[in-house]
Amino acid sequence: MLLVVDIGNTDIVFGFYENQTWKAVLRTPTHQPWSANGVVNWMKKEWAFKDLGDTLPSLALLSSVVPSISPQILKGLSIWLGFMPEVMNPALYESLAIQVISPDEIGSDLVANSVYAHENYATNVLIVDFGTALTFTLVNKSGKMEGVSIAPGLKTAVKSLFSQTAQLPEVPLEMPEFNLGTDTVSAIQAGILWGYVGMVKEMISRVKEDKKGDLKVVATGGLSSILTPLASYFDEVNKLITLEGLRLIAERLKA
Numbered sequence: 335m336l337l338v339v340d341i342g343n344t345d346i347v348f349g350f351y352e353n354q355t356w357k358a359v360l361r362t363p364t365h366q367p368w369s370a371n372g373v374v375n376w377m378k379k380e381w382a383f384k385d386l387g388d389t390l391p392s393l394a395l396l397s398s399v400v401p402s403i404s405p406q407i408l409k410g411l412s413i414w415l416g417f418m419p420e421v422m423n424p425a426l427y428e429s430l431a432i433q434v435i436s437p438d439e440i441g442s443d444l445v446a447n448s449v450y451a452h453e454n455y456a457t458n459v460l461i462v463d464f465g466t467a468l469t470f471t472l473v474n475k476s477g478k479m480e481g482v483s484i485a486p487g488l489k490t491a492v493k494s495l496f497s498q499t500a501q502l503p504e505v506p507l508e509m510p511e512f513n514l515g516t517d518t519v520s521a522i523q524a525g526i527l528w529g530y531v532g533m534v535k536e537m538i539s540r541v542k543e544d545k546k547g548d549l550k551v552v553a554t555g556g557l558s559s560i561l562t563p564l565a566s567y568f569d570e571v572n573k574l575i576t577l578e579g580l581r582l583i584a585e586r587l588k589a
């Protein structure tokens with residue numbers, strides 16, 4: 335069995351893959367007082383609860399965009415597994431089928447997304463990741479990562495407005511019924527959700543123009559199904575893209 339781990343700014347996601355399927359995908363909040371022992375206990379508990387069998391994963395790959403907690407997670411995993419997981423880093427990028435842009439700065443989740451996109455489409459692909467940040471990553475048909483854009487994610491935008499104002503509440507992430515709101519909640523929903531629909535359409539349209547119309551668009555991330563008016567703009571919506579990319583990378587490392 336293969337274990338891939340995606341440490342994001344909101345959640346850590348653990349994917350267990352065997353025989354062409356995800357046996358389990360576990361999620362836990364990133365910001366906890368993690369210790370190596372805490373990780374071991376959590377893994378043991380979840381492993382038993384999900385009834386994942388007697389044989390622990392024999393290969394593991396970790397991606398983290400939260401450097402401060404990586405050491406504790408890695409140490410815990412290495413104690414639990416009995417070996418040190420591979421870690422996404424610029425040296426490892428050299429062995430990938432894609433060409434990574436700004437390897438010392440880029441988030442390894444975006445690299446994983448790009449590997450998935452290139453492997454599955456082999457054409458120009460824009461990956462839209464609706465996470466804590468809303469990111470757009472362009473991989474061209476020869477596998478070169480050409481560029482990225484980063485904006486606040488939907489929930490981050492709502493929380494930021496709430497925390498910076500005296501009277502505005504935190505609102506549910508739901509498309510409002512009308513273009514303009516008739517009360518505070520629907521006004522914020524209109525501003526953020528319709529605003530973000532516009533942001534995504536603008537980014538897609540600009541990149542499509544750059545690529546002379548030759549572009550696939552895929553969406554991922556926990557919030558990828560909120561902006562329902564965008565459904566027809568995406569060739570694929572798949573919340574597992576980051577895990578799938580990590581899996582493809584891990585399988586290559588083994589080979």
Ligand SMILES: Nc1ncnc2c1ncn2[C@@H]1O[C@H](COP(=O)(O)OP(=O)(O)OP(=O)(O)O)[C@@H](O)[C@H]1O
Binds near residue numbers: 342465489556
């Ligand atoms: N199935 C889901 N349904 C609704 N919200 C979800 C779901 N999964 C995740 N979320 C929420 O979506 C947001 C983004 O989650 P996601 O896992 O994409 O981001 P993340 O942990 O911040 O990762 P990254 O930092 O890589 O973007 C979080 O606020 C999370 O709570």
Ligand SMILES: CC(C)(CO)[C@@H](O)C(=O)NCCC(=O)O
Binds near residue numbers: 469
């Ligand atoms: C943009 C995020 C937060 C998305 O998870 C992550 O990929 C990250 O922290 N990246 C570092 C900066 C960059 O990707 O250029």
Ligand SMILES: [K+]
Binds near residue numbers: 443465576
């Ligand atoms: K993500």
